Amino acid sequence: MAVQGLCLRVATLLTGLLECLGFAGILFGWASLVFVFKMEHYFEDLCEPNAELMGNATEQAGKDGCLRFPFPFLSSDCRAQDERFSLIFTLATFINNFMTFPTGYIFDRFKTTVARLVAIFLYTSATLTIAFTSAESALLLFLAMPMLTMGGILFLITNLQVGNLFGKHRSTIITLYNGAFDSSSAVFLIIKLLYEQGISLRASFLFLSVCSAWHIGRTFFLMPRGHIPYPLPPNYHYGLCSGNGSTEEEKADEPDKVERRSKEHLSLDEIPGPGQQQTPHSFWRYAFSRRFACHLVWLSVIQLWNYLFIGTLNSLLTNLASGDRALVSTYTNAFAITQFFGVLCAPWNGLLMDWLKQKYQREAGKTDSSASVVALYSMVPSLALTSLLCLGFALCASVPVLSLQYLTFILQVVSRSFLYGSNAAFLTLVFPSEHFGKLFGLVMALSAIVSLLQFPIFTLIKGPLQNDPFAVNMTLVLITLLTFIHPFLVYRECQGQKGSPSAAA
Secondary structure, three states, rough: HHHHHHHHHHHHHHHHHHHHHHHHHHHHHHHHHHHHHOOOOOOHOOEOOOOOHHHHHHHHHHHHHHOOOOHHHHHHEEHHHHHHHHHHHHHHHHHHHHOHHHHHHHHHHHHHHHHHHHHHHHHHHHHHHHEEEEEEEHHHHHHHHHHHHHHHHHHHHHHHHHHHHHHHHHHHHHHHHHHHHOOOOOOHHHHHHHHOOOOOHHHHHHHHHHHHHHHHHHHHOOOOOOOOOOOOOOOOHHHOOOOOOHHHHHHHHHHHHHHHHHHHHHHHHHOOOOOOOOOOOOHHHHHOOOHHHEEEEEEHHHHHHHHHHHHHHHHHHHHOOOOHHHHHHHHHHHHHHHHHHHHHHHHHHHHHHHHHHHHHHHHHHHOOOOOHHHHHHHHHHHHHHHHHHHHHHHHHHHOOOOHHHHHHHHHHHHHHHHHHHHHHHHHHOOOHHOOOOOHHHHHHHHHHHOOOOOOHHOOOOOOOOOOHHHHHHHHHHHHHHHHHHHHHHHHHHHHOOOOOOOOOO
16 A cells, blocks of 8 residues: 555656646747747738838849848838737736736635646636637737636646655655746747647647646546645545545544644744744735745746746847847747756755755754744755846846857746745745645735736837847846845844744744
């Protein structure tokens, strides 16, 4: 029975990894899909003749007797087309984050099976809609892309709990899933490469729709009906083994499980003093805490940089490559390929957190530090390293040198994989698990409001700044420095509570 349970857990882990890797976060491969949409003439009617290039071409025609352009799309000014694609991406990323709060509530309230069925419905509806769109019905992308992202984030939320099955390796599994979520952007690269080989956009998205049958099978055979508890109680069974084991034993273990979980997630400002009674706090108590607010600012700033870069990448590469479509395609492929490495980078963040947590737990007995202090200590290097990676990525992205963008791509995918892994791990380790879905949803929803700034920033660069993003980039770099405040405050909080488990925060 133990071997069967272990095999089931490994199968759940691997299939969940494949689900996140192949489906959940494909929106981040937007640059590859935009390239295909442009080849399919989506929103091409918004392009206007480029007077300067037309004049040069006409002058050249007077010399050699023919009117021609080295690249056909250069004869047009397609800023309006780029703005339309940027608006779709902005809306999709906003919905992706903002709707995480209600979807997190669905997961907390109605549990895993219902949440996954909602995800499958949204995801399949989106892929079918995209499959049957054309240049004439391109406006349907405003509906399809948000639905695609909502389905994907629900897949991620339901899979993050799988980390609870692996005890002390919990943070590693959580960050691994977030890395797979980021790396699924490579799916749009595959669609782009298949398109260049003659496979239609419709065929690719119909295949993604058919894969929903696999999601349904995993929902009923490899996932629990409810939530996976943490810490994991003895004789816990789910999925294929849900009919095995002793229900009475699980019920008898429930009070002890709740008590251990309570101690594990006890916040620094809730630790009772001698003779005081521990009382649970509501969701809103955590939502209005300083710790949550600092984390929100940290996430919002770094996420804005990532979304702005992905949403404007096609336009950026077109400008830096002087409109050379072949060169733009090459760099777009390079960007999409680097996104795959997110699944390889993210686990290092989780390994770092797990190693530090075990290290501090060994020292906790000597310093009388609480489990909450240990969890916070393990997060400090991860938060600081993520901010540092984002700063490096932001500086490279601000330099208008095409070849330097290879380094930008690498730093971007590493910082993003660290960002979402650290976000999920921070909320999981520092706050009670019964509020995880709602807190995860709330922080993503509020950060979504900040991410809306990407469209006015894009419009500002394209309009008044005349395609010169230097001033905007430098401003955002300075704002990025604010993200270092979060790990610093967490470290100070740990230092203030070190050896004083009964002190008030």
